[in-house]
Amino acid sequence: MESNFKEVKGIIDSSNKIVLTTHVVPDGDAIGSVIAFYEYLKLKSKSPVIINHSPTPFNLKFLDKDNSIKVFLENEKENAKLIEEADLIIILDTNEYSRTRSMEESIRNSGAKKICIDHHTGIKPELYSAYISNTEYPSNCSILYDYIKADNDKFITKDIASALYVGIMTDTGSFRHPRTDADVFVMCADLIRKGADPVSLYENIYAVTTMENLKLSARFIESLEFYYDNKVVIGNVTQKDFRDLGLNIDHVEGFSSIIMNILGIKIGVVLVELKDNIKISFRSKGDINVSELAKVFEGGGHKNAAGANVKNVTMPELKNEIIKKLQTYLDS
Ligand SMILES: [Mn+2]
Secondary structure, rough: OOOOHHHHHHHHHHHEEEEEEEOOOOHHHHHHHHHHHHHHHHHHOEEEEEEEOOOHHHHHHHHOOOOOOOHHHHHHHHHHHHHHHHOEEEOOOOOOHHHHHHHHHHHHOOOEEEEEEEEOOOOHHHOOOEEOOOOOOHHHHHHHHHHHHHOOOOHHHHHHHHHHHHHHHHHHOOOOOOOOOOOHHHHHHHHHHOOHHHOOOHHHHOOOOOOOOHHHHHHHHHEEEEEOOOOOEEEHHHHHHHHOOOOHHHHOOHHHHHHHOOOOOOOOEEEEEOOOOOEEEEEEEEOHHHHHHHHHOOOOOOOEEEEEEEOOOOOOHHHHHHHHHHHHHHHH
C-alpha cells in the first residue's frame, strides 16, 4: 500500500461519522466515487453520509439505489449540522473547497478532519489532514479501486464494482481519451468479473435521450452553416426551439461534440439564445486557441474550449460578427 494510502486509511479507521462529497454539476466519476466509497465505508461499519451541492443528474440516479445522496440546500440546517458534527469529511474528484459551492463555508468551519482523494492538478496540502492526489489516474474511481483493493479485495461488491466502472467509463470518454491504457482495461476486466455489467451501465448512462431532445438536435443540425473551406461550423438553438419542445439549455449538452466530430472541422461554434443574452460556446482542435476568440466577446476558457455571453444582439448579427472575427483570426 502506498504511504499516503496508509495515512488516509489510518484516519478513516479512527473515524466514524464521515461526510462524503464531490464537485458541483457532478459527472459519472463524481457520483461513482461518492457511491462506491459510501458503500465501502458501510462495509467497514462506519456511518457515512453523502451531501452534495448539486442534485444527481437523472441518468446517474440509478447508482444511488437507496436515494441516500443529500442535496445541501434542500435541508441546509440539518446538512450543515452533519458537516459540523462529522469526525471526517472526504472530498472526492475535486481538491477545491469552492467546487462544493454552497457547502464551502460549512466544510471550512467544521472541526472534522479532512481528506481529499482526487486526480486533478492543484491540490493545496494545507487544507487536508491527508490526501491521495495523483493526476496520472484517468479517473478518480480508478484511485478508489486501487485504494479499496489494497485494503481488501472482498470489499469490491457488485454495487461498488458498478459505481467504479461508471466513473472509469465516463472519465475516459468510454475508453477513448488519452489516458486509456492497458491498466484501465485490466481494472475494468476485474470490475466486470466482480459483477459490473458494461452493457446495462452504458445504456443507463448514454441511452437516455427523449423524442423532444432528438428533435432539438435535428433543429440544431438543420441550423448548421459552414465557412472557410468547411473548417468552421456554426449552429444555433433559439428560444422558439426551447418553447416548441418544452426544453431548456440543459438539453443542449453534447451539441459541441456533434459538430466537432465532423471530419475536417477545426472550429465549432454553438450559439444558444437565452432569455436576455446569447451564450456562445467555442470549440477547436489542435493548436487553435479559441480562448483568445472568447476574450473578444468578453468571455474566457481554455485553449480548445471557451465561451462568452453577449447581450443586446440578435442571432444573425452575432453570427456575422463571429464569422468576421474568425476571418482575421484564421488569417493571423
Ligand atoms: Mn474525475
